[in-house]
Amino acid sequence: MSSIEIRHIVFDIGRVLIHYDPHIPFTRLIPDDAERNWFFANVCTHDWNLEQDRGRDWAEAEALLIAEHPDRIDEIRAFRKYWHEMVSHAYVESVAIMEALIAEGRDVTMLTNFAPDTFKEARKLFPFLDMPRGVTVSGEIGLIKPDLAIYEKHTKDFDLSPAHTLFIDDSGPNVVGARAAGWHAVQFTDPEKLKSDLAAHGILL
Numbered sequence: 647m648s649s650i651e652i653r654h655i656v657f658d659i660g661r662v663l664i665h666y667d668p669h670i671p672f673t674r675l676i677p678d679d680a681e682r683n684w685f686f687a688n689v690c691t692h693d694w695n696l697e698q699d700r701g702r703d704w705a706e707a708e709a710l711l712i713a714e715h716p717d718r719i720d721e722i723r724a725f726r727k728y729w730h731e732m733v734s735h736a737y738v739e740s741v742a743i744m745e746a747l748i749a750e751g752r753d754v755t756m757l758t759n760f761a762p763d764t765f766k767e768a769r770k771l772f773p774f775l776d777m778p779r780g781v782t783v784s785g786e787i788g789l790i791k792p793d794l795a796i797y798e799k800h801t802k803d804f805d806l807s808p809a810h811t812l813f814i815d816d817s818g819p820n821v822v823g824a825r826a827a828g829w830h831a832v833q834f835t836d837p838e839k840l841k842s843d844l845a846a847h848g849i850l851l
Contacts, residue, residue, distance in 0.1 A: 650809065650810065650830065650847070650848075651810055651848065652810055652811070652812045652830065652847050652848060652849060653753060653806075653807060653810040653811070654753045654754075654755070654804070654806045654807065654810060654811040654812070655747055655752055655753065655754050655755075655811075655812050655814070655849075656754075656755050656756065656757050656800065656806075656811060656812070656813045656814065656824075656829070657744055657754065657755075657756045657757075657778070657814050658756070658757065658758055658791075658813075658814060658815035658816060658817070658820065658834070659756055659758040659760065659768070659775065660733075660758065660759070660760070660816075661816040661834070662737070662740060662814060662815065662816050662834045663736060663737055663740050663741055663744065663772075663774075663775070664733050664735070664736050664737065664768065664772055665733060665734050665735050665736070665737065666732055666733055667732055667734070668686065668690070668695075668725065668732050669682065669686075670731050670732050670734055671724065671728035671731040671732065672685070672686075672721075672724070672728075675721060675724055675728075676721065685718070685721060689711055689714075689715050689718055689721070689722065690711065690721075690722060690725045694707065694710075694711065695725075696759070696790065698761040698764075698785065699759040699760055699761055699784045699785050699790050700784060700785060700788060700789070700790050701761075701762065701784070701785040701786070701787075701788045704726045704761070704763070708722055708723055708726070726764075729764050729767070730767060730771065733768060733771065733772075736772055736774070737837070739837035740834075740837050740840065741774050742837075743837060743840060743841065743844075743851060744774070744777070744778070745774065745777065746851050747849070747851070748777055748778065752849075753779060754777075754778040754779060755778050755779050755780050755781065755782075755800070755804050755806075756775070756778050756780075756781040756782070757781070757782045757791070757796070757797070757800050757813070758781065758782070758783055758784065759784045759785075759790050759791050760783050760784060760785055761785045762783060762785040762786050765783050765785070765786075779804065780803075780804060782796065782799065782800040782803065782804075784796060787799060791815070791817070791819075791820040791823055792817075792819045792820045792822060792823025792824075792826075793823070794823060794826055794827055797813075797823060797824055797826075797827035797829065798827060801827065801829075808827060808828035808829050809828060811828075811829040811830065812829070812830045812831070812832070812844075812847055812849075813829045813830070813831040813832070814831075814832055814834050814840065814843075815831065815833065815834060816833065816834045816835070817833075818833055821833045830847060832847075
């Protein structure tokens, strides 16, 4: 068990508290597996979507791709149109852990790579996202994980002590980024491991 007292717990959202999978609507829109995989590798790529998380407007993002792939207009626009299907459900056990931490009176905030407009939708779909003390949304500030600056901004905005902060994220690079900011950080894989990681930092549920 760590001898460091954890005073602040920071949750990522996607694939930690809520499921995210862009393939969900596209299995219907592009049924062929090979074609769909090609589409995500070459058209609506991870890097393209990440720029919306950095704050790029969807209309601009779509226009860029349509100029390059004019034969794919409907599929390109479908990415935003059917985004709500991509966040198909909450991870109930993870949410229960977060709720238990809040109920204990622990300081819980969230730090997420998210486009501003889709995050507003997510809050309506998943009301528990309003339970923590607050959230830093990448697209609202023009910074994304794992950039050091976003951790530093979250630290300042929420008056965190980095040495007493524990971050939970599914992404290895984002965990490394948090540690570079002086935080403790664990990589989320499943709720049971999260409970174990919390216990290792002196937080028993």
